[in-house]
Amino acid sequence: MPSLPYPDPRVALATLHGKADALAPAFAPLGLRIEPVAIDTDALGTFSGDIERRGPPRDVAIEKARRGMAAAGTRLGIATEASFGPDPILGFLPVHHELIAFVDDVHGHVVVVEAMGRDTNWQSTAVRSPDDAEPLLLSSGFPEHALLVRPNRFEPGMAIAKGLVTRETVSAAIRAAAAASADGLARVETDMRAHVNPTRMRRIAALARELADRLARPCPACGAPGFGRAGIVTGLPCADCGTPTDLARAERHACGACGHAEEHPRGDGRTSADPAACPSCNP
Ligand SMILES: [Zn+2]
Ligand SMILES: [Zn+2]
Structure with a gap:
């Protein structure tokens, strides 16, 4: 991987919970250095519920990253945010939602990666x-x-x-x-805090590799690191009648810095929808 176009390689990580070891290996090949900053992110909410969380996970993670950046005096910051609980549909099976926000004040954008999974010991x-x-x-x-x-x-x-x-x-x-x-x-x-939960620590390390891969992709228009998937474009046509459905027709890749966006084919190669999902064939 090439080194990224940052004048200062330090990325502030606001944490009390020793996540630097899980994040640093993914970022080293990019020339970025994780700098743990011991600030009390628990003030923004804890898993155990003794301090209520405020706001959506994405916003809380960005706020944490910014506190670390302010304390360390860096223009790059990173923070994780997670939630655990019973599956909202299947009930008893636990699900783990993990999110990492990378705040880049050099280029003026935020790159967020997230994953939902069952590889958790939450009980x-x-x-x-x-x-x-x-x-x-x-x-x-x-x-x-x-x-x-x-x-x-x-x-x-x-x-x-x-x-x-x-x-x-x-x-x-x-x-x-x-x-x-x-x-x-x-x-x-x-206890789901990363430093006492090796399963969560592994999940964070895997997500950090995903984020690093994404940062290694420069925007084709402005060169800012982190060009990648930002959403979907709906309208996958019905296999029988061609009517657009609510399913994804394409992936939308975008740059948070300059707004450049591209449509890419679906990762799974599908080009038509099952008529069961068609508003015309199966209203
Ligand atoms: Zn751009
Ligand atoms: Zn149809």
């Missing part, structure tokens, strides 16, 4: 005693992956025990949280 359950937590301990990748424990009926100001990696601390935290909760239950969850 959450309410228990009355340490014994009840045994199935979660056995299926969550504990103790390589840490757990957190809080009162099930959580109220502001209550304690959350995070980063637990021994049975003794988990048991003690469950007893304390259950005693503090109005319903006598403790909520035990996987």
Whole structure:
């Protein structure tokens, strides 16, 4: 990969959670250096819910990156933002949404990559005693992956025990949280912060490689790094009657710096839609 056209190779990474090791290898071949800045991104919201998140993940990530840039005095910044929970459609299966924002004030744009996947150990359950937590301990990748424990009926100001990696601390935290909760239950969850969750750390590393590949593509019009997929163009024609459907006809690739955009064929090579998706054949 060629070095990118940046006068200063430092990319500020606002984090308390040691993500630099997952991000740095992807960016080194581009000549970019990740500079961790220890600022409290938890103030923008946490997984455990003790501080409510504000705004869409993309905006929160950009805000985090900008705080790091301000603290480090750089014109490049990076931040990750993730959410975990039960699949909104399938219910019990967990899904993991991860996003990385790269803020480039040299060229005046932001490149965002994101991924949705099931390769997560996310779990959450309410228990009355340490014994009840045994199935979660056995299926969550504990103790390589840490757990957190809080009162099930959580109220502001209550304690959350995070980063637990021994049975003794988990048991003690469950007893304390259950005693503090109005319903006598403790909520035990996987701790999803990257530095205590190797599965998430791997996901971040893979997404960082995707972002680096994208940054290696210069805009054909202005040369800014990061030309790539920005959305879809609908209108894939019906295989029977040719009517445009709501399915993607093409990918839209764009430059956030100058606005140059191109249409590229679908990655899967499809050029027509199943008539079942056609508003004319199957209204
Ligand atoms: Zn451009
Ligand atoms: Zn049709």
